[in-house]
Amino acid sequence: MKARAIQLASAPNATEAVRRIAAVRFAELLALGPALASRDARGMHDLRIAAKRLRYALERFSGARRGLNRAAQQLARLQDALGEAHDLDALQRKLDRRSLVQTAATLRRERKRCIDRARRLWRRAFLRRGSFKPLVAFTRFEANA
Amino acid sequence: MNGTVTAWARASIAPDMRAFIKARERFLTRATSKRLHRLRAAARRLRSTFEDLADQIASDAERATLADLGKILGKARDFHVHRKLLASALPSVTDERRNAKKFLKRLRRRERRCLERALKALRAAPLLEIP
Numbered sequence: 326m327k328a329r330a331i332q333l334a335s336a337p338n339a340t341e342a343v344r345r346i347a348a349v350r351f352a353e354l355l356a357l358g359p360a361l362a363s364r365d366a367r368g369m370h371d372l373r374i375a376a377k378r379l380r381y382a383l384e385r386f387s388g389a390r391r392g393l394n395r396a397a398q399q400l401a402r403l404q405d406a407l408g409e410a411h412d413l414d415a416l417q418r419k420l421d422r423r424s425l426v427q428t429a430a431t432l433r434r435e436r437k438r439c440i441d442r443a444r445r446l447w448r449r450a451f452l453r454r455g456s457f458k459p460l461v462a463f464t465r466f467e468a469n470a
Numbered sequence: 471m472n473g474t475v476t477a478w479a480r481a482s483i484a485p486d487m488r489a490f491i492k493a494r495e496r497f498l499t500r501a502t503s504k505r506l507h508r509l510r511a512a513a514r515r516l517r518s519t520f521e522d523l524a525d526q527i528a529s530d531a532e533r534a535t536l537a538d539l540g541k542i543l544g545k546a547r548d549f550h551v552h553r554k555l556l557a558s559a560l561p562s563v564t565d566e567r568r569n570a571k572k573f574l575k576r577l578r579r580r581e582r583r584c585l586e587r588a589l590k591a592l593r594a595a596p597l598l599e600i601p
Contacts, residue, residue, distance in 0.1 A: 328518075328521040328522075330524060330525065331522060331524070331525055332525060333475055333479070333523070333525040333526050334475075334525055334526070336475050338474060338475065339474065339475060339478040342475050342478065342479070346522045350522075377514070377518070378518055378521070378522075381514075381515050381518040381519070382518070382522055385482065385485075385486070385515075385519060385522075386482065412548070412551050412552065412555060413555060415548065415552070416552045416555050416556060419552070419573075420556075420573075423569070423573060425566050425569060425570055425573065426566070427563050427564070427565055427566050428556070428559055428560075428563045428566055428570050431559045431562050431563060432555065432559055435559075
């Protein structure tokens with residue numbers, strides 16, 4: 326999934342530039358959220374990439390904003406769960422090709438647990454006191470909703 | 471173009487570039503899986519920074535170099551992770567254990583080969599600088 330271009334030339338200062346970067350990367354993440362409900366492998370892979378991009382941007386640019394650090398930590402957990410699911414999926418395909426049926430079934434169960442974990446993390450992030458709350462405020466998505 | 475934002479963008483790249491150069495040197499000194507993981511993460515972070523700031527700093531060549539490198543490092547990392555996952559699944563496997571162990575050995579061989587390929591690619595890749 327290609328990262329969207331971000332218009333920074335008209336930003337009056339660095340704070341606004343950071344807000345624009347966070348807003349675009351957050352929008353990319355939100356657009357891919359439905360993949361968790363459908364458990365679509367390709368969609369979840371893209372969601373993981375989007376989580377990684379947003380997390381890196383927050384860690385790099387958010388400085389001492391405590392709320393955004395919390396969001397970055399939650400994204401790291403989400404990225405871990407989705408990453409493990411992706412690795413298990415790739416390995417399971419290799420095992421299927423070698424007719425290692427029992428081993429593949431073990432990994433399939435483990436993968437399901439990883440996706441369940443990712444879904445819980447996603448839901449929690451959007452609760453009233455969830456870790457995405459400060460990110461929603463920072464990117465001004467609340468005002469635009 | 472806003473001079474303040476451009477200066478900030480250039481300053482923002484520097485830490486990630488330093489981290490990448492350091493990770494690259496460490497991996498070239500000794501190519502372990504742990505160092506491969508750190509190098510891969512540093513390359514990904516740097517590429518991501520370039521993407522975020524592409525509007526301010528032209529970095530097409532640098533991003534292409536990092537993408538190529540990422541593919542090679544990613545393959546080696548995948549074999550390593552798959553090997554670990556399969557090894558942890560083995561205790562719960564009974565009927566296929568012999569074949570699974572064979573496959574595990576194959577993964578180890580391929581991981582080693584990929585590490586060597588990654589080393590070669592890294593030595594041949596152009597040195598990165600802040601554009």
